[in-house]
Amino acid sequence: MPLIAPASLFPTKPHIQIISALATITLIAATPGYATAQQTTDSIAPESSTGNSTPGSRAEVRAKDWMITAANPLAVKAGADILRNGGNAIDAMVTVQTMLGLVEPQSSGIGGGAFLLYYDARSKKLTTLDGRETAPMDATPTLFQDENGEPLDFYDAVVGGRSVGTPGTPALLKAAHENWGQLSWNSLFTPAIETATNGFEVSERLAGLISSDSEKLSRDPVAKSYFFDQDGVPLITGTLLKNPEYTATLRDLATNGTANFYNGTIAKDIVAKVRDAHWNPGVLSLQDMANYRVKERAPVCVDYREYDVCGMGPPSSGALTVGQILGLLEPYDLAALGPQSPDSWRLIGDASRLAFADRGRYMADSDFLPVPVAGLLDKSYLAERSKLLAGETALEDVSPGAPAFSHAMRLTDDEAIELPSTSHFSIVDIYGNAVSMTTTIENGFGSRLMVGGFMLNNEMTDFSFRTHSDGVPIANALAPGKRPRSSMAPTIAMKDGTPAIVTGSPGGSRIIGYVAQSLIAMIDWDKSPQEAIDMPHLVNRFGTYDIEEGTSAESLEPVLAALGFKTSLRDLNSGIHAIMITDDGLIGGADLRREGIVIGQ
Ligand code: GLY
Numbered sequence: 350m351p352l353i354a355p356a357s358l359f360p361t362k363p364h365i366q367i368i369s370a371l372a373t374i375t376l377i378a379a380t381p382g383y384a385t386a387q388q389t390t391d392s393i394a395p396e397s398s399t400g401n402s403t404p405g406s407r408a409e410v411r412a413k414d415w416m417i418t419a420a421n422p423l424a425v426k427a428g429a430d431i432l433r434n435g436g437n438a439i440d441a442m443v444t445v446q447t448m449l450g451l452v453e454p455q456s457s458g459i460g461g462g463a464f465l466l467y468y469d470a471r472s473k474k475l476t477t478l479d480g481r482e483t484a485p486m487d488a489t490p491t492l493f494q495d496e497n498g499e500p501l502d503f504y505d506a507v508v509g510g511r512s513v514g515t516p517g518t519p520a521l522l523k524a525a526h527e528n529w530g531q532l533s534w535n536s537l538f539t540p541a542i543e544t545a546t547n548g549f550e551v552s553e554r555l556a557g558l559i560s561s562d563s564e565k566l567s568r569d570p571v572a573k574s575y576f577f578d579q580d581g582v583p584l585i586t587g588t589l590l591k592n593p594e595y596t597a598t599l600r601d602l603a604t605n606g607t608a609n610f611y612n613g614t615i616a617k618d619i620v621a622k623v624r625d626a627h628w629n630p631g632v633l634s635l636q637d638m639a640n641y642r643v644k645e646r647a648p649v650c651v652d653y654r655e656y657d658v659c660g661m662g663p664p665s666s667g668a669l670t671v672g673q674i675l676g677l678l679e680p681y682d683l684a685a686l687g688p689q690s691p692d693s694w695r696l697i698g699d700a701s702r703l704a705f706a707d708r709g710r711y712m713a714d715s716d717f718l719p720v721p722v723a724g725l726l727d728k729s730y731l732a733e734r735s736k737l738l739a740g741e742t743a744l745e746d747v748s749p750g751a752p753a754f755s756h757a758m759r760l761t762d763d764e765a766i767e768l769p770s771t772s773h774f775s776i777v778d779i780y781g782n783a784v785s786m787t788t789t790i791e792n793g794f795g796s797r798l799m800v801g802g803f804m805l806n807n808e809m810t811d812f813s814f815r816t817h818s819d820g821v822p823i824a825n826a827l828a829p830g831k832r833p834r835s836s837m838a839p840t841i842a843m844k845d846g847t848p849a850i851v852t853g854s855p856g857g858s859r860i861i862g863y864v865a866q867s868l869i870a871m872i873d874w875d876k877s878p879q880e881a882i883d884m885p886h887l888v889n890r891f892g893t894y895d896i897e898e899g900t901s902a903e904s905l906e907p908v909l910a911a912l913g914f915k916t917s918l919r920d921l922n923s924g925i926h927a928i929m930i931t932d933d934g935l936i937g938g939a940d941l942r943r944e945g946i947v948i949g950q
Contacts, residue, residue: 407941409879412949416935417441418926419774420456420855420945423549424448427540428776429948431532438778439467439529440537442786443522445774447541447602451595452549454794454804455558456772456855459598459610460619461790461806462517464661465525466648466839468848470781475841477661479644480521481832482514482808486640487632490827493814500814508565508797509629510622512807514833515637518788519607524643529782538603545599545802548591554944556586558793565797568628572799595802611638615801622800644716650843651676651726654872656850657843662722663715664831666708667787667838667861669725673704674865676731677738683873688884691908692741697869698889698914699738701862702747705891708861710749713824714832720824724752743913747891771837771855775928777935783848783928787837787855808833838864842872852878852927854940859895862888863923871929878927878938886921889914897921 410416417428427448428441436444442465450458457463462482468475491498493506506512526534551559559566559576560583567573567581575592577583584590601609609615616638623631649662651672658675660668677700686693707725715722724730730752737744771789790796790806798805811833816826825834836858842850850871854863863886870881885900887909894914896902903918910916924943929936937947 407879407883407939409877410937410947410949411934412937413934414779414950415777416928416937416947416949417445417774417776418928418937418939418945418947419445419449420772420924420926420940420943421449421453421552422944422946423452423544424774425946425948427544428774429950430540431537432776432778433950435532436537436778437529437531437780438776438782438784439525440532441776441778442774442784443526443530443534443537444540445776446518446522446786446788447538447599448544449772449774449788450803451541451545451592452552453555453772455555455562456770456790456793457518457788458790458803459519459602460516460800460803461788461795462514462808463521463786463788464665464667464835464837464839465521466660466785466841467525467529468783468841469529473846475648475659475843477646477648478521478525479646479661479664479832480517480524481664481835482517482806483637483641484514484809484812484827484829484831484833485631485633485637486829487634488809488827488829490816492632492827493810493812503810504565505629506810506814507792507807508568510624510626510631510633510796510798511629512791512796512809513623513631513633513798513805514808515633515641516619516806517641517643519602519610520641520643523607534606535603538599542596542599542603545592545596548589551584551586551588551590552944553586556584556588559583562794562797566794569626569798572794572797572804575799575802592802598801598803611641618800619805622798622805626798649722649726653679653842653868655844656872658840658868659843660838660840661787661835663712663720664833665835665837666712667836667864668840669712669722670704670708670836670861671838671840671865671868672726673707673731674700674861675868676726676728677703677735678869680732680735681738683869684875688870688874691905691912694887694905694909695741695743695912696738697866698887698894698909699744699747700735701865701889702744702891703734703737703750704861705889706747706749707752709891711752711824713826713834717828717831718824719754721752721754724754727753743909745913770857771860771924773839773853773855773924773926775851775853775926775937777848777851777928777930781847783841783851783930785839785841785851785853787839787853787860789835789837789855811835836860840864840868842868848930850878850927850929852925854923854925856921856923858890859886859888859921859923862886862890863921863925867925867927871927877936878929879936880938882923882925882927882938882940886923888921893917895919895921
């Protein structure tokens with residue numbers, strides 16, 4: 350599978366293609382202070398918290414040589430075996446992803462997309478790979494609108510073939526392994542093949558999610574026959590579940606690489622599945638599959654305290670928005686204020702609102718419009734915006750700013766709906782390499798279409814359903830071949846040129862808040878990864894200040910409301926999996942809101 354990369358990157362790999370960014374939209378002047386529509390959000394959480402939702406009860410894990418943390422114990426154990434037997438972080442990544450697609454099928458898999466942040470110890474280089482799903486070439490910008498040009502209801506768009514983009518995860522695994530893998534590609538599939546063949550016990554979390562999604566999940570007869578028993582009852586906790594179709598798919602990938610997935614029998618099965626979903630067919634074609642390319646992108650980094658916090662640039666909004674939040678907070682002494690101070694949360698909440706305002710206006714696939722990446726993270730731009738935080742109460746009005754290089758655009762604010770799902774894992778190997786990977790099929794169980802033993806994504810619904818607002822274009826509007834804007838924020842914070850924190854989270858657009866808050870907890874408040882993950886969440890995406898229900902943070906609600914924030918108590922289902930690399934070794938944390946663990950040696 351060819352990888353698309355800037356000329357200076359991967360210089361020794363002859364199969365890599367070189368592209369330049371396309372700038373297909375040239376629009377007119379930016380409009381500072383232009384009225385900002387409220388970010389469209391949704392109170393539905395299809396992948397809700399089903400694990401331990403009362404954080405605070407897990408001891409941190411320490412190790413000397415290597416460490417892995419992910420959202421499912423079977424995936425972590427399989428990855429740990431690879432690391433224990435001499436594999437590196439990229440080898441473990443392939444095994445973890447293939448296992449997650451089996452045991453956590455609602456969150457990620459080979460029918461979806463992913464972003465990888467990889468630090469290579471030998472070259473001392475940080476690389477980001479974009480394995481994001483891509484809009485079919487037959488997709489029109491109004492794909493998610495009805496005959497009157499109004500946005501479809503979210504689930505009318507999601508369930509079926511319409512929402513399926515060309516999957517990117519298999520291509521990403523292959524490209525990463527070709528460049529950095531150590532063990533044989535074939536051998537990395539053995540753990541998931543064996544588990545799919547012999548069966549695994551349905552976890553409490555998976556059973557809960559099947560049950561709560563049963564109507565949508567039973568529309569596709571193949572998904573129904575897998576996730577329900579012969580009487581049509583959702584599988585219960587502890588059921589031994591075998592997946593022979595997934596075994597066959599993995600055997601094909603192990604033997605043939607991604608050839609059949611993108612150009613052969615598996616591609617045909619995927620395309621047929623999407624087009625034959627008669628109640629809501631899609632437009633994915635064999636040509637879309639054959640044309641899929643992983644893209645290497647430049648890491649997006651921001652200075653924060655003594656760290657260089659790096660992540661995934663466009664089409665993800667992750668690193669830019671996390672970077673803006675941190676950059677806006679840089680002038681304020683959060684360490685002195687501490688996590689108990691309402692002023693810390695006022696600053697974090699309003700920094701997030703300012704960053705989300707810019708996100709909604711400017712961030713999308715930079716191959717399709719000129720995203721002002723440098724302008725959005727420019728120190729003087731952020732310092733100027735940061736002065737807005739100097740008051741004592743919540744900002745009354747929050748609008749996008751006018752970053753440098755945004756002069757060529759006139760855009761309006763985004764209305765994409767992003768619901769919490771996805772998975773994140775972090776790996777550090779004995780050689781000093783580090784993997785931070787966030788991986789997704791978008792909504793819980795994606796499009797609900799199952800083929801070859803895996804779920805197909807609904808990533809196209811990460812595009813804005815509208816293309817314009819009052820005649821002004823929306824950056825994240827759908828276009829053929831475009832990649833939908835993501836919030837995924839796989840992160841590696843570098844200190845003195847080497848990785849110090851490897852982290853990330855699932856959670857739709859709340860990913861940004863979860864990642865920013867956990868970084869602040871580790872960097873400013875001296876928390877270990879587990880302590881940072883266990884802290885109650887307070888997340889502001891521009892609208893309400895969401896406060897984690899059932900935690901000590903509830904006591905902050907009246908205080909934040911008195912400061913002028915709109916507040917709401919709610920389940921906040923993060924899945925942060927973080928590793929800190931210190932002079933004394935590795936320290937890891939896993940999120941008790943899901944079912945993950947940490948293993949290290
Ligand atoms: N679908 C989740 C994300 O890409 O942010």
